[in-house]
Amino acid sequence: MRVSCMFYICRHAVCIVYTSNGDFRKLKLRFQTLKKMWTEFCVLSLLVPCASGFVNLAYTPTQKLQGTANMSQPSQKPAWSAGNAVDGNTDQELLTTCAVMDYSKTYSSVWWKVRLQKRFNVAYVVVYFRRSTIVRESGYSLYSFDDGEDFNSSYPNPQNLIFRHDPLLGCPDSTQTVTVNRLSREIVFYNTRPSNYMTNCLNDSRVKTTVEICEVKVMGCDENRFSSNQCNLECNWSCKNQNCDVFNGSCIYGCNDSNALTVDCLVCQNGQYISNRQCTLCKGHCKDRAPCNKLTGRCDNGCSNYWTGDYCDQCINGYYGNNCETECGKCLHMEVCDKKNGTCYHGCMNHFREPECAVCEDGYYNDTCSATCGKCANNKPCDKATGECGNGCKTNFEPPFCQICKPGFYNSATNCISGCGHCKNGAICDNESGRCPGECELYFAAPYCQVCEDGFYNETCSAACGKCANNAPCNNITGQCRNGCKTNFEPPLCQECQDGFYGIICNGTCGNCANGQPCDKVTGKCLNECKPHYKFPYCKVCEDRYYNKSCEAKCGNCLNNKPCDKENGNCTMGCRSHFMPPLCEVAMESQTGDSEDKPNTGAIAGGIVAAIIIIVIVGLAAFFLKRRQGVNRDPTGHFQIVSNDRKKGSKRNKYADISDNSLERFQEEHTNEALSRDDGGYYNTAEITTYIRTQDLHRVILEKNKKENNVYLDEYKRLPLGNTDKCKIGQQKENIVKNRFKTTFPYDHSRVILKEKWTDNDNDYINANFIKNCNGDKAYIAAQGPKKVTLADFWRMIWQENVKLVVMLTNIVENGKNKCTQYWPEKDKGMDVGPCKIKLLEETEYAFHTYRKFTVQQNNSNTRTIAQFHYTAWPDHGTPEELGLVQFHRAVTKKYQTGGLMLVHCSAGVGRTGTFIGLDSLLQHGRKFGRINVFEFVHKMREERMTMVQTAEQYIFLHKALLCGFQENDTVIKEDIIPTKINLLLQDSSPLNQRALYKEYKMLQTLKLTYDDKDTEDGQTTDNKAKNYDLKILPVSKYRPYLTTYIKGRNDYINAVCVPSFTAPGSFILTQYPLKDTEVDLWRLCMDHDVNALIVLGDTNEGVSWIPQKGSTSYNTPYSLTTGNTGSSISGVTQDTLVISIEDQRKELDVYYIPFGNDNAILKGVELLLEKEKQHSFTSVIMSKDGAERVGVFCVLHNVLQQLRMDKEVDIFTAVRQIQTRRPEVISKLEEYRRCYELVPVSISEDGIYANM
Incomplete structure (x- = not known):
């Protein structure tokens, strides 16, 4: 008989008594009787409440618990049998207390297992290996089996796997603790060496393995008990078969009541659902007044008219009010209005009046407020229905709409103040564009005939331009060349040569005219005379008998008085007798043999003096350095790291063979090669403790980061x-x-x-x-x-x-x-x-x-x-x-x-x-x-x-x-096991906190970088705050793209970040939908960063208000935007081309509208982009409403499919982490991370993306 006492004392003296056959009965006892029986009941209990922690189910002699162990191969000695691993001795070196196989044999697959006396609720397992031979256990696995489940050594069921050591991460720990939290009867250690086995564990064998286990503890409670605090709690009677989670008692194996839907086994009435582990009234408006789903609170069969949302508690888009029956106005970007009062959150569509956006602003008319009023007199608004100006027009406008100019004037945008140009034969120009209907008067430029043709200037365009640089036209009024003249022409008109040059194209250089006078700018002749010894009239060459650049040197004694070479002075025909060629200036008898020795003697003397000076300086420096080191000795002693074969300290300086004064110091990645030393030399090596446990590294870094990295420095x-x-x-x-x-x-x-x-x-x-x-x-x-x-x-x-x-x-x-x-x-x-x-x-x-x-x-x-x-x-x-x-x-x-x-x-x-x-x-x-x-x-x-x-x-x-x-996890999945591996992850029915996918997601949240206000300060300035959709989502300054096109009143900021693809460092720019005041910045971004594609992730595949409809043009000063007529739709993705123009610049890019809720559309969008990227370097802007949600899933899918194509494997965890480094707000929900995994197997199906790569 087993009795659990502690739990029921608070239940008015009612105990549950367990009999040996598993039946139970309630005994009503007096409190005094319970108190008297307390000690006796505790002794009789199998997992006694007064014990501490979980019980070793494999070996606890005091409670007669002993597991039965055996292994696949015989032990090396009889005394080293399988049972030694469940004898309570955790010594990890003494062979006689361990289970040890014969390692001299080559076993490619081995196992050891312990069978418990009965089924237990196992919490965790502790395995103690032999420390000295731990490398032999590398790559091992642990399995847990319940009654009725068998261990198959040829192919162990992966559903029973509870732990596997990864040999690529190094050798295993000598003591391993593994959480189980399962009903178990048998624990199995298994190891194998497949043909493709790879390891980073030093001295690990790739062909054989063995068993060398000193002890295995199987810790837990009786099968109907839980809590690490003495197994003192019973599983809830509501749990199926009264089995529960060994740590918290939740009903992870199901409930007795089939209507219970959670691990708490709550049963709610119709009209209620489970929220925060309680039954709560449904809050939505389900169709036909049906009750909501008791588990989720949602309406499974849809919502009543005008209601939507997960719980049918929100108005459908476009309606608001208590009954959701009032239609919204024209909100910006077709956004939903406030569903209570109808206010548009981010303003109205163009020209509707805030906040309800139901009527036109002043200056606009018709049903869509798309027509602009004309130029009504006194700036009065026009009639909002007809557009007529009731009080007449401004000067030069045509009534009644005042939209166009009167004949002889044009450009209503500038109040028709512009008169027509010089149209031929006095013709009237177009009243809007100002174009002349035919030709212009002579030398005026078509089609406006307002300015001169290139090459002419003045009011009548009758004067020809000069020689402007790069053949550019001159100013058509003044004739001045804006960017200077062609070489050697005189600015600003560039009509004649500069002083010092001549010729038709001013390419001739004047000679050496006397007194610095310029030569004739047509002929090049000097007007008066030359500088001394130059030949007149061009003054470019020396007179006979003179040479060098300035004609100042007189020729030597050339043979027959011939002139010398006028550049180098050589007598080309030879010298007169007894003179030395080639200059013929020195008589042969005047030469001596020591003329070249003298300079050498001086150089040698100078070198000796310099060497003596250097030796003196070095000696003095060494003397003072030694003195200084002697005075400033580090009081803490010597440093613990000492080379085996070299002495450290001041004597070491004799090896300093480099003179930094005589050689230029190098600069590789940085200019500050090392920090300066306070004592003028390197630090005396004082003892410091710098060993760090890997598990403490994060804490150590945080501590060393304090006080501006002073500890590091x-x-x-x-x-x-x-x-x-x-x-x-x-x-x-x-x-x-x-x-x-x-x-x-x-x-x-x-x-x-x-x-x-x-x-x-x-x-x-x-x-x-x-x-x-x-x-x-x-x-x-x-x-x-x-x-x-x-x-x-x-x-x-x-x-x-x-x-x-x-x-x-x-x-x-x-x-x-x-x-x-x-x-x-x-x-x-x-x-x-x-x-x-x-x-x-x-x-x-x-x-x-x-x-x-x-x-x-x-x-x-x-x-x-x-x-x-x-x-x-x-x-x-x-x-x-x-x-x-x-x-x-x-x-x-x-x-x-x-x-x-x-x-x-x-x-x-x-x-x-x-x-x-x-x-x-x-x-x-x-x-x-x-x-x-x-x-x-x-x-x-x-x-x-x-x-x-x-x-x-x-x-x-x-x-x-x-x-x-x-912090790296082994999250790489090879191509050939992607469907199997991912299906196992997605179909895991374990409790949520034990699922591998959930653990990966939680690890991502732990590893995610956090940035402070200084990192995102650009987005928080007064000028930029209003440019952000959500102030919680700001770009990290070092990763944001800077806008360079100048527009008055705009700066370089846009809420966007650059992120890499798998193959290129700047493939993607993630950004938000433009706000009312930031549309122009989007087009600056596309032009400044040579964007090739725009990916719009929305709720539908329809267009957006800030991109013109197919075949039309819109203007966002100074840009014009034109959408092509040849767009198409495939698998839910709408494709268009967009041309952005500004002055003489033109940029064409692809636009893809992708409904984010449509998996096929997401996959097709990625496929189209991957195909485009094959052609050339490609930059894409990926957009969602806030620039974080949705864009992450798209980029991750794109990157892992690139990885699959190139490396035949995927790593979704690392792909997410890479993007979160630059945009931490992406993939912030478990559902988004799960969706990445769901889409990958679909993409590599027979008809998927990977098949098309």
């Missing part, structure tokens, strides 16, 4: 600065030219030494160092970007070290500066470097990186394949997005797992290179051991190569990128 200052070891080889004369920067050399002790010569001039030097990983193993080569003169050295290194992976972190040119020489050929072209023949086999461009694959063959050797991952999004100054670099790193590690040295380079090979190596090595280390030391690793890198992680900004960024890397 203090850490960074403690790193060794500059060159701290010998680097003499890189400074040798023959090697200086091989260094890209004048102060960055490889340390001698760790440099890459080139052993094989390809030419006789080759030596063993290249600016590159070996770098060790966190384990102290040589894993990387950090190198500068190759120069033209080091191209062959770069490939010599790759061939010698058998490099198979190159990571490039710079572009060839950045900000106009050469950063690296291209060392690979173009597609379909070969490149020969020394004896190597290099071919580019593959090149794939992504949004933030490019992947290339080369083959390299030397002479007749075997061909080698080399992968290059080229990150293209590192800004010239600053750091990239953390997520972007982590995704790039994931691409590198996903495609490259063959081992060997990783060659990493940027431009100098220290800043970005050190940051990426730190990310790679510390991620591996942290995933394996659960803790990292960023400071220590950067310190050690700087012992191998100077200035690795070049700036404090990169040091801070490395921490944040590591956090981003540790």
Whole structure:
């Protein structure tokens, strides 16, 4: 008999007594009797209320609980049997207390399981593995089976899976706790090694596995009990079979009453529904007065007339009032009016009066208020029905409508003040456009005949223009050339040459006329005389016997008194006797043998003096530095990181071989190579604790961010600065030219030494160092970007070290500066470097990186394949997005797992290179051991190569990128399992908080970046606040597109952000529908950013008010907008073309109207866009009402289908996260995230998008 006491004491002395056969009966007892029996009842209870926490159901001898264990293969020794894992001993090293298979055998699939004495409500399982052999368990799975469910070792049912370790994330934890929350009879450990098994767990076998488990605890309650507080609560009698959630008691297995619809088993009456776990009255107006749905509160059969909404409690669009029977006015953008008072939220359609928008504003008339009143006298409004001006017209207008000008005047928009131009034979111009009906008078420009034709000017257009620059016309009134003259013409009329030039086109240059006088501007002759020794009249060449540019030098003793060359003075016919050619100025007998020795002697003397001065200066500097370091010794002692083979401290300065005074310091990504030291040198290495558990990294970053990153900066200052070891080889004369920067050399002790010569001039030097990983193993080569003169050295290194992976972190040119020489050929072209023949086999461009694959063959050797991952999004100054670099790193590690040295380079090979190596090595280390030391690793890198992680900004960024890397989830789905995997996610019927899809969504909300007011300050200024549809949705300033077209009264702001597609960094611009005052900004956006398509995500596929209807034109000053006549509709998507014009600029773009609620239309819209993007670089504006809702689903679907096409896989989680980095408000609801998953399998069906790619 089992008795539960505590629960029923508060029920007036009524206990429930459980008999051995499961029956129960109520006993009415006196309170005193219960009190007396309390201790006895607790001892008899199976899961006693007075026990603490859940019970170990597999081994609790005090309650006679003992599970039965066995495993698929025999133990290595009899004493190491399966039962050792349920004996209560959690020692993880002692073999005699563990279940251990014979690892010398090759088992590709193994299992161990424990069967409980009966069915229990299991809360969680704790597995204790052997610590020393944990790598052998990599990739294992745990399963839970109820009565009647069998474990099939050939293909375990995925519905019973409760945990799987991912070997790509490193080795498993030695102790693993897994939530179960199921009715279970059997727990199974299972591991297998399929043929495609891949792992990042060091020393893990890819072909065999085993069982080495020291203990398994199965924690839980009796099958009808719950609560981690002593299993002291019984499941509700309303629950089906009295089974419930072991943690909170909810009826997750259903209810006894079939009318109950929630886990609380509530049953509501007709006219009520469940809200906040209570029965609440229906609030809507269901059709035919039917009751609402008891679970959702919605009207399943529709709403009464004029009512709508999920609960039929809102007026349908277009109606308002208590009974929803009053029709709305003409609201802006066809929006719905206030459903209580009829007010239009964002104003009226053009020319209707606010707030109800039911009548025309003054100045407009007819039923749609689309007709504009004419120019009525005294600015009186016209009749709002007929449009007539009752009191007459303004001057020069034609009554009664006063819309057009009287004959002889035109342009009603400017009050008909413009008179007709010079029409031929006195003809009258068109009274609106001002065009003459025929030709103009002579030299006036058609069709208006108001201004002169190009090339003529003055009031009668009778004067011809001068020679204006670029053949531009002159001002048609003054004749002046607006943009200057053609070369050498005199402004402003450009009719004659400038002083100093002559000829018909002023291309002749005057000679050297006397007194600086100009020459004749037609003939080029000097008017009076020349400067001394020039020939008259053109004064361009020297007189005989004179030479050089100024004709000041007199010729030497030329043979036969011939004239010398008038430019260099050489006697071309030879010298007179005894004179030395070619100038014939020096007699031969006057030469001496020491004329050239004297300058050399002076130079040598000067060099000696300079050397002495430098030695004195260096000596004094060393003396004062040593004194200073002696005085300012760090009181906290020495730093805990000490190199094994090099002494640190002041003696280390003898290795500082570089004179910063004599060499230009380099600038790679930043100008501030390192922070200044208060003591004039690098920090004395004081002891600091910088180990961080990976689970604490987020908290540590938040703490270090305080006080303007002072903790980070203090850490960074403690790193060794500059060159701290010998680097003499890189400074040798023959090697200086091989260094890209004048102060960055490889340390001698760790440099890459080139052993094989390809030419006789080759030596063993290249600016590159070996770098060790966190384990102290040589894993990387950090190198500068190759120069033209080091191209062959770069490939010599790759061939010698058998490099198979190159990571490039710079572009060839950045900000106009050469950063690296291209060392690979173009597609379909070969490149020969020394004896190597290099071919580019593959090149794939992504949004933030490019992947290339080369083959390299030397002479007749075997061909080698080399992968290059080229990150293209590192800004010239600053750091990239953390997520972007982590995704790039994931691409590198996903495609490259063959081992060997990783060659990493940027431009100098220290800043970005050190940051990426730190990310790679510390991620591996942290995933394996659960803790990292960023400071220590950067310190050690700087012992191998100077200035690795070049700036404090990169040091801070490395921490944040590591956090981003540790937060990664395995959410990639391969193409061949997409339907199966996604269907499992979507059809999961577990409690909501246990569903994988819900957990992904909650993780997205946790990882979502938060921006403060400073990040979005542009959208909050006084000028810009009214331009936002929702002040909670503002663009992050660094991601918004800036408007550049000048329009008076407008600034550069629009509520929009640029986001990447999977293949291009700026494919999309997300924005809101334009408001009444921001339409012109939308057209500026399209013109300024070369937009190719406009995607309008609305409720229907019909047009919008701010784009003209098909075949018509509208004006939004200064733009004209014209929609084509050839639009079409397919699968719910309406397509049009829109032409935007301003002055002489014209832009044509595609417009797609997509009803967001229509899945087929969304898929078709994505398909059409993907097809367009094949043709050229393509920018699309994606629009919804607020610029956040709806646009996210469209962009995510587009990006994952691009990913599927290129990489044969999808990652919806990361695609959402990438867009949320720039627009955090997208995909803010679980339903939106679920819809992304729902649409992907549809798109790859037989008739879907992917089939058409």
